[in-house]
Amino acid sequence: MTQPLAQNSESTSVGFAWFLLAATTLFWGGNFVLGRAVAADIPPIALAWWRWVLAMAVIMPFAAHGLWQVRAVLWQHKGYLLLVSVLSVSVFNTFVYLGLQTSTATNALLLLSSGPVMILIFSWALFGERVSTQQVLGILLSLVGVVVIVTEGHPLALQVLLQGGTGNLWILAAVIAWALYSVLLRKRPAELNGTVFFALTAVVGWIVLSPFFFYEHFVQERIMVFNTTALISVGYVGFFASVLAFLFWNRGIQMLGANRASNSIHLIPVWGLVLASIFLGERLVGFHWLGMGLIIAGILLASVLRRR
Template sequence: MRTFSPWRAAPLLLSAAVLFWAGNSIAGRALVGVAPPMALVFWRWVVAFLIVSALAWRGLAEDRAELIRRWPTVLALAATGVASFGALLYVGLQSTTALNSLVVQAAIPPLIMLFAWVALRERTGRWQVAGVALSLVGVLVVLSRGRPWDLLHLGLNRGDAVVLVGVVLYAVYSLILRRRPQVRPMSLLWATFGAAIVLLAPFYLAELASGRTMALTPKALLGVGYVAVFPSFLAYLFFNRGVELIGSARAGQYLHLQPVFGAVLAVLLLGESFHLFHAAGLALIGAGILLAGRGPKP
């Protein structure tokens, strides 16, 4: 009998990654006025880089040549999915709600499917299309609290537009992962996190020069610790592995769980009540993931 291995269980890995990313949106909004956006994203990746460095150093000697040879791909991954997405999300959350940011992020799976079809000629079957549509209905049920007409009042302000740019870049990141260097997962995280720090440094210095600094309060330190360990190190490690196992289009489908997980976190952390529309949304999103899983294997 084959022993169960979490590292081979794509649904488990991808669900955990999305749970951590849902917490990232809530943390980013909670830290408005506590940690400026560029300080938050810069120190997020510095701490995550230090964690990965402690674990990746054994394999870097063997993977170094491949990482150097594929440096344009490493840089593209760092620019799109690591540096830019995190920075744009935190900047957007300065002027929009966590709910709105989660609505905008629900566009990632359809964008991944569209880009995969246009750029990679990846076959998209009717089950995948139906799965995305059904999951999107589930997302809307949760975000509207069972009242779809409420979505008409959400609007798209400046913060939403900034998050949308990040969403487009993250969809591109998910596709670039299909052409990632064939190195150890930790080596890839080490390279992309390190490159992201270099890319973010000028923006962080500009923020400091403008007089926006982060006070070392317990709330700020805990916030940086959370976003560094869970949405950064663990989530990216798990999501990269999920894409490796089942492909970018099917892995991206799990991102529809993000608003639902956000609602569950609100129940646990903010004392809100769990309602029937939460259960309905979870059921629809789960059904959509199962439908998309019947599509052609990449």
């Protein structure tokens, strides 16, 4: 009876991990749509900065004691913790909101689909995971799909990037940062549980982000007005898209591994495109379908077919 019980326990654990990742992708899909919806009303860095203020207010009562207990571990791994904090908190969400100032939520969501391929690249470059010829071809195919979306179907027309298309580049940089962060999660010190790790990255990333927020607020004079829209927006991105999503994602990565869990990223465009069509009235056009098809084909070639 021991073996069947062990198999059932493992299946339940895997199922729970995928549930966490599915919920995470729903929260993040909504984050992209909301970021685009309020792009004209809320400054991008301010939205990111206040997002983490709320996230820290929620998580710190549960993490403060644990942070104090592992302070020696935090200092010992300060370089690593600074890097993952900047990548996940300072860079990823801020770059997304900057990109959504000019890019559509649809473009941003489709570009996010390239995340698994980038995770594969970083896994090979940093940790020596073997990459087959088939995987290389899949990576190249997906990258062509990214180029098609970024250039709006005109890969050789660089002027597209100079006519408001730079928002796509912000999104692409955000995806690269997130892929690197996800791969580096395997190096997380064992002494740091998910709550403590998330709280630490939130605090450090928020501190790094603060000078840019002050520049936007005082120098650029882009001031966030705390009306109903702003409060609801900060509430959503601070609690659902930050606290719950990051805790769920980190736990899912821990249970399944970065390469396997990264396939859940494909759910973000599914959730997001549905929400964008409902709330923003955005529609997919030809270059979206072409780029998305190339990205998906590349991922199938690089990961799914290889495993089979």
